[in-house]
Amino acid sequence: MQTRYSFGGDEHLLAEIDEEMSLAAFFKSFAMTKAVRESRIRGVTEICPANASLLVRFDPDMIAPDELLAELQALETQADKAEASLRTRIIEVPVFYNDPWTRETLMRFRERHQDPASTDLEYGARSNGYDSIEAFIAAHAGAPWFVPMVGFVAGVPWLYQMVERAKQIQVPKYLRPRTDTPKLTIGHGGCFGCIYSVRGAGGYQMFGITPMPIYDPQQQISYLREFMILFRPGDMVQFKPIDRAGYEQIADDVAHGRFAPRIRPVTFALDAFNADPAGYARRLKEALGGD
């Protein structure tokens, strides 16, 4: 990994930690994000961690671009020494896989898909070597995911599954993006998952839907009253398969202010994870508790 710096016009500085995605690259970008935030460099207006990079927005009237670059390079040295561990939280996301709403939507856009004769789940299962969609769903919900980055539009988490590279689910995006995606669709493109926070255009394959809102600009949903966006960069997610009855129960609970997402604090250590990914995933799932 060799960090590459480049200016985005006169107001942005990009630090690309690595060209390829890895947990190590994400950890370094996250450590640098933290260091930049804590150092309170004058003139810095936004600090945005991404999957294997970070973007700093600055006011060049307050800090010269080269001066900011030097500050970031110094902080990078510091981030290199930082321990690759993270105190964060794990959030359970209930998912109704193979639901009728994403299914209806994907049928409407079949001509934009690589494989018009299959559903997105069938395509995802087959192209990742699973012999059934059930086995594919079990893998999707079988290990937790990191949220390296939040964005695209308001509150969408990017998700990177915490498994060895050989087990990463990979699917291409649609050939041409859809003009419609149901709100709260669980999507996947390349090696990244996502949860669509609002209805709209999208190019990721659609595997299911969650009844748990993750963005509420009205701030009326009980657990989004303090802040309208649920996810933060650095969070972890564990998907939990539910059926139609489970979906409707949670949707009803959300509507009546009775639903609270299951969230637990955890500490994640990269070395321990790399030593035993499957065991680590199991322990994280246990930390979440529940059934």
Place this chain on the structure above:
Amino acid sequence: MVIEVVKPGFATTVQDLGRPGYYHLGIPLSGAMDRFALRAANLLVGNDEGDAGLEAVFTGPDLRFTAGAMVAVTGAELPPRVDGAPCPTWTAFRVRAGQTLSFGVLQQGARGYIAVSGGIDVPLVLGSRSTYALCTLGGFRGRALQAGDELEVGASKRPAREGKAVPISLRRGFGAAPELRVLPGLYWERITAEAGRHFFEDRWTVAPEADRIGYRFRGGRPLALVERKQPFGAGSDPSNIVDSCYPYGSIQVPGGTEPIVLHRDAVSGGGYFMLGTVISADMDLVGQMQPHTQTRFVRVDMAEALAARRDRAAMLRRLREALV
């Protein structure tokens, strides 16, 4: 006092100078596409520069005033009328109780800014009154105006003089083919040296897909990408990268064909390489380009970008001296 929306116009939204600080969660800056024009309109009517006004795109709204107010229209040449009588742009004029402000046909530019003494008073959301319609956030109910909406107006802060005008030298001219200055960078090395030359040589045309999120351009030669084995997680298309943050003004080129310049309602990140960024001094201008406008991208270095930024800042100082 209240302004009644009789006709909304094509896409009229409430905007101020934006909502910084949440881009890392996917909430963009938003705010006026042409910030200089909004500041000018506000100063003309005695408002603070960052008060909320209306941004009208291509066509203006019909607005009925229930009380008198001072009004100014800046930015695009979108000719205002009060009960049918023409009024000048870039100039404060009075609208009396019961009168209707409407607009003639757009002459030049793309976005007109309408400031009303006291400012449009919608609730502050995360520190701003700007509308981010893609996620129904802020502004008037998170969306563009509709017929029948009633806009609250704040109390006037300081007196404004009817007929006060922005000096001609400080109004933006709209040349036939405006140029956009670009600092190459970000993932510039993804395109070949020849493609890099073509990008700056070719004439590009603003596509109909041009809105607050971004402006698409057509007409230049496709940009050849440097061949490589795609890095893990980047996706299969050669124009894909491991999803990264998108700077405001950054130029992504999906498939190497049509450049897209992201603007104030930018999507905050994604998986397309970017070849550089329109400099901050030219972002207002992008917002005033109509579809089918011809343009050229002009290569600058950081020193030139900063010099252009200083020029814009000096222009803003002259505006304040002229109006305050």
